[in-house]
Amino acid sequence: MSKYLDLSIRELHELLVSGKIKPKDLVLEAFDKLENSDLNAFITVCKDEALKRAEELENADKSSMLYGIPIAIKDNINTKGIRTTCASHMLENFVPFEDAFVIDKVNEAGMIIVGKTNMDEFAMGSTSQTSYFGAPKNPWDKTRIAGGSSGGSASVVAGLLAPIALGSDTGGSIRQPASYCGIVGMKPTYGRISRRGLIAFGSSLDQIGPMTKNVYDNALVLNSLVGYDEFDLTSSNREAEDFTRLIGEDIKGMKIAVPNYFISDIVDSEIKENVLSVCELLKENGATVDFIDIKHLEHAVTLYQIIAMGEASSNLARFDGVRFGYSADSNSVDELYAKTRAEGFGSEVKRRIMVGSYLLSGDNAKEYYTKALQVRNSMKESFDEAFKKYDLIIGPTTTTVAYHLGEGMDDVRKTFLDDVLVIPVNMAGLPGLNIPIGFNHEHMPIGLHIIGNRFEEAKMYKLGSFIEKELNLDLKVKEENHE
Template identity: 40%
Template sequence: MSDIINLTLSALIDKIKNKELSSQEITKAYIARAEKSKDLNTYITTDFENAIEKAKKFDEKGNFDYKLPGVPLAVKDLFCTNNLKTTAGSKILSNFIPSYESTVTQHLWDEGAILLGKLNCDEFAMGSSNETSFFGNVESPVGKKVVPGGSSGGSASALAAKLTPATIGTDTGGSIRQPASFTGTVGLKPTYGSCSRYGIVAFASSLDQAGPMTQDVSDAALMLDVISKYDTKDSTSVNFKRGDYFKSLSSNIKGKKIGIPKEYRVDGMPKEIESLWQDGITLLKKLGAKIIDISLPHTKYALPAYYIVAPAEASSNLARYDGVKYGYRSEGENLISMYENTRSEGFGDEVKRRIMIGTYVLSSGYYDAYYLKAQKIRRLIKNDFDEAYKSVDAILTPSTPSSAFKIGDKTDDPVSMYLNDIFTVPVNLSGLPAISIPAGKDKNNYPLGLQLIGKAFEEQNLLDISYSMEKELSFKNNLQDWWIK
């Protein structure tokens, strides 16, 4: 089993196609490991029996033309899965069973993948540590009582612990890249509109984007090939010519121009992060890239703008959860009290906090002062990137301002928690693609990541640069499996 779970997604596919391994063998190996890893609390819902049955049927038919032939995958519990519970990590959806499939997960199944189950996440994707889930916090395999990041913390933890060969998450302000950085994995946030949002439980509609989380960059390219497609069911889906990301991967980046934004050198940033960033710059020079200092002057306004725009959209999106048509319902003396009781009991503290902030900034008298101003700042941030990309091909920054922290360290300080997204939110506000790759470790042996930000719809360029860096970095997590029982 250890040989199977240590293989990358690409290697597993090769072994299936060469008939060296069966889908059943692989599926059972990941299920066995997941059942021994319950202390990490990565799964909300499992579908193991169905997964084994589907693997058996795949082996009998033996169709190897798929991109993910017979590969078992677990996915974040924000993606609606037909006839399998989808909770978004919330009590209010704890009994919700969709009668339809999200477009992104449907693409996975259409290419031969098999669903293992649904992975834990911060409630409605609101969090940076996977501590806001109604189903309990997720623990990271990189250390005891350490957060895996959020909101895709269950996905990152399961991936790093090798409970799934690859997975998908959603990124609203860094929710793929930050947990990837915390767990020593690869997280890619595609350009907004690249992957359909249909069937994804909405947090902030103008920011949410699905993306792959994998062991290495080539697996990320492969997963992106599968999930990035135009979808008429999503009005924000963009119909552009997509490349063959996996087959087109190249490690030759000579002459590429990489921007280094001075505004990302924030006060109080640990020396380990600064050193990691400098090492990344040195490596890119060695690989033949040209380093160019750039300025993104409105970066300092990104976090406050994000925490106005995102809660405003969340306030609107979450208004649908009233206990009438689906989800959790509380009793009440009348309709209004039923609404109030349902929402007060069904939502957690962080979700309530963001709904209140969002409702406030959208209210009469405050809309112009807060929401409209935040949207104008968002445009200025986008303009900064547009100006920078006149002289560079990509931008290198740290992924996070720190390594993973202990569970409970920041739960009483929301602002400190929000600062975890300081390097990632400008990308979402601008709709750009970005990737986090593991690049080193801190003094506690916890992973640290570097982020590359690319031009809109130029994921291939981003993947090539990170692929070339990955080869030289040769990062290894070397986890001790301390959580296995």
């Protein structure tokens, strides 16, 4: 049973600052739970390091809101001295000697890393079933997927194994598992958080973000992760801001848009109903809700396939058995490459690299890749237009609730279609937030997707927090007693 880990960060902070509990108490509870968990949410746990850190923190400055709070890190983010596998045989034994930028931030804020979370191999997938280490499970129903690619992170937070997890999102990989697991997940504006130390999948799409139980916690964590990094040329140079600052403000007068495509027939009717009832709630509270069209939303999957697979085919070329990672026995360079990559990568990754390589070869680069970048620009411009008139755009995060493990594994396209509603945000570099808004008839969580204009995360948290308070859902998974 949870003693502390079901509490909010604010509640934990009060307990820690008052001295009623020590960081070590939280760490011990986290390990007690995760060691007995059958969610398969972690690839690597680091108990010794976490306990040592908890002790070190006892006499440290406690002013940070995140002081002493355990956090789980997606296993594609480099952690010094802790192996970072990307859920791949290729990096099964890879140990970085430098922390990612966000890990420095996590440490500066006084958080305690408890382990590295399971995910789709190299973040390629929507179910976390492509993991070399087996799929993590959905705490709401362990026969179901946690979503992906940040499935382990979502599972950790929903399963109350740690109050915070970091995920990464290339085409929905934070928001979609957050939706499936009934938690809050933010993919910030592209450039908000440095990507240095995040093992690249699609460089122009990737973004790290926080996954938490509630909106306020999420904003607090985001506060600690942002900041300019001169070693990531796409990192934003903006001044620091407090993302919690608008939380609690009245939503009266807010202008909300819902793209028609987001409530079209591709979306499960129960989910659609939930989203539309949220729209009613917003109107009742003085916001306006309009239904609009955004260009090319229906082409999101095609764009994603071309851009993400193209970039990935190039980003993953460095895994060649020469400088790090898995290396197959071989007598020639050609054999070294072909065997290392055949044996080191799983089938989803290989398929994407092959298709990506094909899309960039010869004249294809122009026909597919350049064209996709033009469509991408057009989509971005259409979003820009919408944000001239509206504060926020909302819709469902996913077209269905979390489905059963193993389902649809024979269709290589399904995994892309799962992310149809969340991909456009990555294409345009916008921030996107998932918040839980209800359950379907099987009591599986349903998520709302809130899209903001670039760098307007604070506004999204304001709306998200308002809805969260109004709905006042019971989002606690019934815990099993391990005693």
